[in-house]
């Protein structure tokens with residue numbers, strides 16, 4: 088944990104003495120025409136020592152909710168009562184923000200700033216900007232959140248991306264009540280949180296808002312919710328006095344795309360009927376017929392209809408020689424492993440159809456193996472299939 092001295096905490100051109108707030112800028116690269124680009128920064132330095140909590144916003148320029156949240160959080164955090172420091176970077180990507188676009192329109196080749204961390208001092212413009220930002224952040228920040236909000240293309244409702252470490256999940260839960268949708272990060276590199284992870288620190292990516300929430304009232308609501316979370320994190324890590332709230336129904340999973348079955352406007356309801364996806368809706372009679380066609384249907388075959396989570400824990404199985412998984416998704420793969428792996432005999436085989444095809448499936452396999460200390464080598468069958476032999 089970093090601690091501030093009496094000389095104060097310095098980020099870019101901003102130096103805040105203990106118990107004070109300073110504004111300044113992280114100096115970025117110059118444009119071709121000679122204009123210097125600066126990343127604005129607000130340093131709230133607590134009167135007493137503690138961790139440094141760093142907040143990034145508007146890495147994507149079409150996401151104005153994060154800057155609003157920083158503005159509101161600034162009003163709510165009293166430096167005189169703070170232990171440690173809060174560094175607010177309300178607009179990491181100023182040219183993208185000025186253009187209200189996801190990336191800087193002047194930079195074609197490093198357009199998505201959230202994929203290029205820790206940046207590159209010799210790279211394209213946005214690589215250099217990310218490098219300047221990272222250099223300012225890497226030694227100062229103990230923990231980091233990047234605020235996103237869907238952007239021009241989508242709406243996202245209180246979702247968090249974490250890495251696999253408990254401290255990352257702890258920071259996610261410290262976002263507070265309502266923030267229970269916690270997902271494994273699908274980009275293992277390139278984001279500020281990934282760079283923080285590689286530096287042995289902790290970061291998360293949070294999402295709330297997006298295109299349908301930019302009416303003044305909803306915009307203010309989203310900014311307010313995010314600002315409350317920034318303060319809640321200060322409560323959780325004992326940087327401010329106050330009672331933190333937590334999500335009461337936190338679940339960890341994986342992001343999946345739910346694709347419309349036909350082109351047009353997709354209006355999802357609660358209780359989406361997956362049977363409308365013809366490739367996923369196969370009758371029990373059809374499954375029986377397929378077994379029969381390959382002469383595999385006899386009295387020993389049992390079909391269990393229903394969700395893996397409901398049917399597999401009580402499946403009429405005692406010992407397995409081969410466990411063949413084809414769950415596609417994170418939870419379905421995890422449900423099957425949890426119920427059936429303990430029944431796999433030592434010397435038996437696990438075959439996973441989707442290990443290479445779906446990152447969500449691979450994440451479930453990796454999580455389960457990590458949690459249960461399974462170190463048996465995974466062998467590739469082809470571009471997607473894989474297996475291992477249980478040796479203990």
Ligand SMILES: [Zn+2]
Nearest residue numbers: 147150235236
């Ligand atoms: Zn974003």
